[in-house]
Amino acid sequence: MKTYKKILALLMAVAAVGMMAACGSTAEEPAETEDAEVVEATTEEAAAPADAAGFTEYPIFEDEEVAFMNVSAVYFQAVPMSNGNENIEDFDIHLECDVSALENDLGYGVGDWIPYLTVDYQVIHDNGAGDVAAEGTFMVMSASDGPHYGANIALPDADTYKVIFTFHNPEENGYLIHTDAETGPGGLFDEYFADGNLTVEYEGWDYTPMEF
Amino acid sequence: MLKYLVSVTKDLLMPGILLGLLYAYIYQLYGPKGRKILTIGTIAGFAASIVMSVVKNRTRLVDLGMWNVRTFTVSLAALVLFFVFRALAKKGKGGSAVPVLAAILAFTLIFYAMPDIYALPFDFNLGGASLYSTAFFFRLIGFLLGIVVSFLACLAVDHAGKRLSPGLLGGMLSLALIVNGVQQLMKVIQVLLAKRIIPSNHTLFTLAKHSANYSDIFIYITLAVAAVIAIVLLVRSLHVNEPYDNPAQHRKIKAAWRNTRRWCALLLACCVVGVLCLTLFTSLSEKKVELSPPEECEQRGDDLYISFDQVADGHLHRFVYTTDDGVDVRFIIIKKPNGVAYGVGLDACDICGETGYYERNGQVVCSLCDVVMNVNTIGFKGGCNPIVIDYSVENGYIIVPTATLVEHQDEFTR
The missing domain is CATH 2.102.10.10 (Rieske [2Fe-2S] iron-sulphur domain)
Incomplete structure (x- = not known):
């Protein structure tokens, strides 16, 4: 029995060391690819609380630029939301679209979140057949790292997906721009939306359902 | 009710059968001493899983994806060592490590499976109904039935498995552990790819994708292992030729096999419920509500x-x-x-x-x-x-x- 106890203690210690090693920086830090660094920087800029390991965003794509907007997409666990959206049982993930301003003449500070957008999303199986796995219009909400456009979606199948975000003119939601020379920023939305809505497409999102 | 029966059974039946197999195997080779060590791992697993469930659901400290990677890493390391020391034990060396490694495997099985189960009743979707409603009651029944089926499967595998020959029991255990290990490895790859800790790789993603989309196969194989154990013992019980010296001994042998047959019948019943959960009950629980027909205007x-x-x-x-x-x-x-x-x-x-x-x-x-x-x-x-x-x-x-x-x-x- 003493031998058992010694081996038990030894192996438990090995297991504990293994777990602690896995807790260490090597496992949790993204690989040092350019993309991963961008994700990390984006997350830090979003001021996620330091103790919020449970709120880990999984990247889809980062820093796609369209007109005056910088667009990134992440996903994480489906989340309950206010105003009757507490039930998350039938959803697999929370899809989030982060939109910040690039250098612009519309009055947005560079890096500011852009409000009053209507953002439609489509998640399509990247198999050439165009089968839509999920689609809809994002809701606007705040998380601990700030405001964003997002939605809980059901995406039960692992696959490679194409993601399409469609951005409507903020004026559709009543957002206005000063047009006089003294107080106006100089630009108008029409200059950017002259050909209709703006879209960002990303192909090659390798997705598997996760336990968050 | 069915939705929660399916959910709990899918989460618990496979670890339940594995745990039963570990208990049967360790008892057969190492007796009560080995069983005690395994029980230490089991109790530690339940205790740690309670802590994990509370911390996960009451704080935001837990990145479950990374914790699963840690748990599976320990489990996979213990699995490899389990096979190594089991092979050594056959040559008379290092056999005492086998029950300890089995205890670690039991710990990781429970530590991974149980936290979601504890949390589930708190997350029942009651559609606005109160805790004292029939809606809650029926969901609770489904939830508890899932636990009972998995627990009974664990007990039945343990009791029946002990009657198998060591070679066959060891083979069945190895197959079930390898199936579980493969699933754990695939889940590790899923997390590491999603977090970009390992760079995107088509082959790895294809493996992870298929293991996620066809995850029920892992449960089916484990159920098949349990069913084979039950069927082998049922057939064997029909042709008992153990030697006996007197009628009392004969009656005892017959009673023992009668007992084994009952455990086997229970195990087969659990397997049938498991298969129903993966097929019929899943489709019934996912059936959409029919909308009422539109009215004239x-x-x-x-x-x-x-x-x-x-x-x-x-x-x-x-x-x-x-x-x-x-x-x-x-x-x-x-x-x-x-x-x-x-x-x-x-x-x-x-x-x-x-x-x-x-x-x-x-x-x-x-x-x-x-x-x-x-x-x-x-x-x-x-x-x-x-x-x-x-x-x-x-x-x-x-x-x-x-x-x-x-x-x-x-x-x-x-």
Whole structure:
């Protein structure tokens, strides 16, 4: 029995060391690819609380630029939301679209979140057949790292997906721009939306359902 | 009820069978001493899983993806060592490590499987019903049945497995552990790819994708292992030829096999419930609610007229307009409680699409996400509310222009 106890203690210690090693920086830090660094920087800029390991965003794509907007997409666990959206049982993930301003003449500070957008999303199986796995219009909400456009979606199948975000003119939601020379920023939305809505497409999102 | 029975059984049946196999194997080779060590791992697993469940659900300290990677790393290392030391034990070396490694395997099985189970009753989707409702009661029954089936499967594998020959039991255990190990390895790869800790790799992703999309196969194989054990023992019990010295010994042998047959029957019953959960019960629990048929309404020119009398009862009323493109555009009307206003909107929302709404116990519910609508906010934009449409009220009628329905025809399937 003493031998058992010694081996038990030894192996438990090995297991504990293994777990602690896995807790260490090597496992949790993204690989040092350019993309991963961008994700990390984006997350830090979003001021996620330091103790919020449970709120880990999984990247889809980062820093796609369209007109005056910088667009990134992440996903994480489906989340309950206010105003009757507490039930998350039938959803697999929370899809989030982060939109910040690039250098612009519309009055947005560079890096500011852009409000009053209507953002439609489509998640399509990247198999050439165009089968839509999920689609809809994002809701606007705040998380601990700030405001964003997002939605809980059901995406039960692992696959490679194409993601399409469609951005409507903020004026559709009543957002206005000063047009006089003294107080106006100089630009108008029409200059950017002259050909209709703006879209960002990303192909090659390798997705598997996760336990968050 | 079925939904929670399926959910719990899918989560617990496989670890339950594995745990039973470990107990049977360790008892057969190492007796009560080995069993005690395994029990230490089991109890530690339950204790740690309670802590994990509380920390995960009450704080935001736990990145479950990374914790699963840690748990599976320990489990996979213990699995490799288990096979190494088991091989050494056959040569008379290092056999004492085998029960300890089995204890670590038991710990990781329980530590991974149980936290979600503890949390599940707190997350029952009651559709607005209270904790003292039949809705909660039925969900609880499904939840508890899942636990009972998995526990009984564990006990039955343990009791029946001990009657197998060491070689066959060891083979069955190895197969079940390898299947579990492969699934754990695939889950590790899924997390590492999703977090970009390892760079995108087509082969790895393909493996991870198929293991995720066909994850039930791992449970089926484990159920097959359990079923084979039961069937082998049932067949063997028909041809008992153990030697005995007197009638009392003969009766004892017969009683022992009768007991084994009962455990085998129980094990097969658990396997049948497991298969039903993966097939019939899953499809039944995912069955969509049938929407009530649309009602008639009067069309005058380019407008649809619905009289107040038709919709004044406070219930949900569904109407449909077929556009020139052949699209059936549905819309709903409900009289709001405590007032004279009516909620009017499409039978579709921005989030869940055209799945529609139905009435359950006087409440309006989205048939896809089961969100209970606040009837007073129907007609306002946002959340899972019906998409807002133009309408007017005149001379006791709600008037819906067909133009607004045509405008929204893309929300509905052609």
